Amino acid sequence: MFDTLLIANRGEIACRIAATARRMGIRTVAVYSDADADARHVHACDRAVRIGGPEPAASYLRADAILDAARRTGAQAVHPGYGFLSENAEFARACADAGLVFVGPPVDAIAAMGSKSAAKTLMSGADVPLVPGYHGERQEAGFLQEQARTIGYPVLIKASAGGGGKGMRIVHADAEFQAALASCQREAASSFGNAQVLIERYLTKPRHIEIQVFADTHGQCVHLFERDCSVQRRHQKVIEEAPAPGMTPERREAMGRAAVAAAQAVGYVGAGTVEFIAEPDGRFYFMEMNTRLQVEHPVTEAITGQDLVEWQLRVAAGQPLPLRQDQLRIQGHAIEARIYAENPDKDFLPSIGRLDALQWPPHVVFQTGPVRVDGGVREGDTISPHYDPMIAKLIVHGQDREQARQRMLRALGAVRATGVQTNIAFLGRLMDDPAFAAADLDTGLIEREHERLFPAPRDCEDGALALAAAALLHHDGLARPGALAADAGPWSQADGWRVGGRYERILVVKDARGERAVHLRRDGRDWTLAVDDRPAQDFHWQAEGRHPARVRVRLGEAEARGDVHRDGARLDVFAEGRRQTLEWRDPLALAAASADDAAGGLSAPMPGKILSVAVAAGDVVTRGTPLIVMEAMKMEHTIEAPHDGTVREVFYAVGDQVTEGATLIDLEAGAD
Template sequence: MFTKILIANRGEIACRVAATARRLGIKTVAVYSEADAGAKHVAVCDEAILLGPAAAKDSYLRGDKIIAAALATGAQAIHPGYGFLSENAEFAEACAAAGLVFIGPPGSSMRAMGSKSAAKQLMEGAGVPLVPGYHGDAQDPELLQSEANRIGYPVLLKASAGGGGKGMRVVERSEDFQAALASCKREAISSFGDDKVLVEKYLTRPRHIEIQVFADTHGNCVYLHERDCSVQRRHQKVLEEAPAPGMPPERRAAMGEAAVAAARAVGYVGAGTVEFIANQDGSFYFMEMNTRLQVEHPVTEMITGTDLVEWQLRVAAGQPLPKQQQELAIHGHAIEARVYAENPEKGFLPSIGTLLCMDTPSHVAFELGDVRIDSGVRAGDAISPFYDPMIAKLIVWGADRAQALARMAQALSEFHIVGLATNIAFLKRLVEGDAFAHADLDTGLIERNTATLFPPAGPAPLSALALAAVALVAAETPASSNPADPWTSTHGWRMNGTYRRRLAFGDEYAVTTQAKVYAIDMAYHAHGWTLEADGKAHPLALVSQHDSRYAIRLDGQAIQGTVRRDGETLHVFTGGLHHVLDWHDPLAHAGEHETADGRLTAPMPGKVVAVIASSGQLVKKGEPLVIMEAMKMEHTIAAPSDGLVEEVLYQVGDQVADGAPLLAFKTAA
């Protein structure tokens, strides 16, 4: 076994590898960019080496610097994690040339599976079923459209060298093909340096099922059963579970054996994932093979009682697989939710900012517990525009799927993040929704259930307003105050009457109604308050307080919740929901006002990749004006109404900041 390894990655996977290595007595070396100098993965490793500036091309993608760091620190092997150089054949071969072990498959296997089109030709020869499509090298746009017309719409355009949902477009009609192809190629060249695409028939209501395979250098190859990854947004996974609901043993064996055959066909070694697309009738087709560990590997670990990172280290050290196929039984059910810094209500746009607070669920265990969290960030860390916006992976295990679902819903209700937008509330609605709960799964589940997954904002409940009011009042009491000193008391005592004060809160719902705010009156009493709202009086008392957690009694009923304050914004977590309330203090903002300048602004930091509109152009509502790229995904800025583009302020290639005006726009009269 190795004595020291270098982890050529960042975030949660780097922390995950470091934890397993530590348990095995292996020292670890972290690499980091200037943006990650204070990152968690740097802190948990034994040594750390600076690679370069924040941009991945200047740091995490610099294979030469990574190899030099490994040699300088005496590391014997390099673990690539996933992403960055994990599927780079040249890097794997460069490691070997430098006398270092690459903890992954040989470069030949990566090359065989790295091109989606070449891999499908190889799988066709091995007898693995394929989706009808065009996987050739010729890339003339007219030829590609001709092939799409032959296959029949809808079709799916996919970057041949792609992964992670990037460089993919669904085309419903022939007349939309060329625009989609151009966008797909732009994203592919930006993400992978290769704009080659393939065209496939787009199956309606398909399931995305993948098989975890593992091979060693002794000729052994096994499959560790399947994961269902059907719940996706933008072709990127949101929820994963193992085993796949409704999977008959015969089909599981057939898919597992096909996956092993695919791995053997390319002389595979190490951890890999063979991905299939499956029809509702049970038929399945090969999509691609990811020649690395997958983000969702923890659900496989939880149902098989294995540590796949440990398996990677042992296989890379020349040891045989720890288990044979007959020893890999399924125990219980596991579900993983990806917690992202993003705003689901705004098209899942990534959110940039600082994690002011990150309260995680109780009963968390890293090693095969009922609730597990894999994360590469801590409270106080920043989510930057340079890397993937994933905050954490929340994984739960249950004796069956029903118990796993209940544990996931409970864990999500206890996962509190303040400082930026997240998808936690969306994930909870998804897990508790009828479609996922009843395993009515396909890759269009989110789109099919938009009404329930994106409900209109409703009024804040009285319980949330009461918790916010109590938190504000409690914060007014100095920690060092003397209870016997009437001059420092904030209890509101009056000799001849009752002290009343008005508190006003706003949220998304309130500002869209005539009321604008929730106005409540607090009447102070000797042992509590009376909260008055909408003409009704409600007895209110603080039962206990521990840090930001409050227990109150409202109308005789016990209510518990957490209130986190960020300036004048209060984040109230109660009843499994997150309410964001803005405290309106009229004295603090007297004279302030907002103005609108008629300029469409960037929704996030990024680069302009296409300018469609021109100065002086009349446009219709919804017409695309500018296309930005951020975090390797394209975002189209469209006209908010009919109007005139007065001035375009940026050109293709320009970097723009969050909120920067992109063009001057005048709405039609």
């Protein structure tokens, strides 16, 4: 076994690898970019080496810098994690040439599976079932469109060298094909340095089921059962679970046998994932093989009781697999939810900024236990535009699926994250959705259940408004009503007491629906609270702490407890498993409100690069017209006209980098 391991990655996977290596007595070396100088994974390792600037191309994708870091630190092995260079055959070959152990499969296996087209040709020869489609080398746009017509719409265009949902589009009609193809090719070239795509028949209600395989250098190859990864947004996984609901022993055996055959066909060694698309009638087809550890590997660890990173390190050191196929067993059910800094209500647009608060449920056990967190960021860290916006993975394990689902619901309700938009509330709705609860799964579940999962904004509940009001009073220095130190007179009270009169205050807050007026009044020692024009109710409150304020209120006969995080005018109220965000409209600051709201400018929703501009000054557009395509975090985002109007000016050109909030276009409403 080697004694020093360099981890050629960042974030939660680097932290995960470091934890297992430490338990095995292996020293670890972290590499980091300028954006990650104080990142959690840097502190998780024994040593750390800077490898370049914040952009992945200047750091984590620089094989030369990583190999130099290994040489300088005396590392004998390199673990690539997932993403970045993990499936790069040239990097694996460079590691071998430098005398380093690459914790992954042989170079030839990576190369064979690195091209989805070549892999499918290889699988056809190994009698692994394939989805009807075109996987060849010809890439002329007209030829590819002819292939799509032959296959029959809807079809899926997919980056041949990619993964993670990038460079992928569903095309429902022939007229949409060319635009979708161009977008896929741009995204594929940007993400993977290869614009080649393949075309496949798009299955209308498919499930995404993958098999974890492991092989050693002694001729053994096993599978560690399946994971269901059907719940996806933008072709990226959101929820993963193991085992797959409804899986029969016969189907598990057939899929496991096909996955092992796929691995053996390329002389595989190490951890790999064979991904299948499955139809409701039980038929399944090979999609691709990921020649690395997967983001969702913790659910397999939970149901098997095995540490897959430890398996990787032992296999890389030449040891045999720890268990045979007949020794592996499924224990219970596990679910993983990916917590992202993103806004589900805006097509899951990534959210950039500082994590002002990040608190996990009090019963969380890191790396092991019935509720587990694999995370790469901490409270106070910044979600950067340079990398994937995943905050952490929340994993639960139960005796059966329903217990795991309920455990996930409770765990999500206890997470506190502020400063950026997150998908936590969305994940909670997803867990509680009747279709998900009934295991009626397919890759279109989120779109199919859109009405339930994306409910219309509603007024903030009175209990949450009362908690916010109490927190504001507490932040302003008011003590709990009636609190009076034994040695203090009434003049030193800080609870709103007035001589011969009442204390009155109107707090104006803005929720998802608009402005709300909270009327507070204190007569003697009695407080009342009224929301908008409704009758006042008796109001009692207690609060302690400031970041967050822990608040308890009684409004009339109802009680509420929660945490209130305040950042300037923003109030995040966490109560009863929900986060409700309010904006306090400070009357002293209203006069300074920005005039930008009426300026007609279309601004960048996040930092990014301009990929295409579809309009010019003087163009007349209608609502919904695509204006600009931006790339951010390796994903394309289309800026559309919010209303009819005339383009007065375009401020940026193709190739320009823009900051969040930058005005892109001046669009005059209603002009002609």
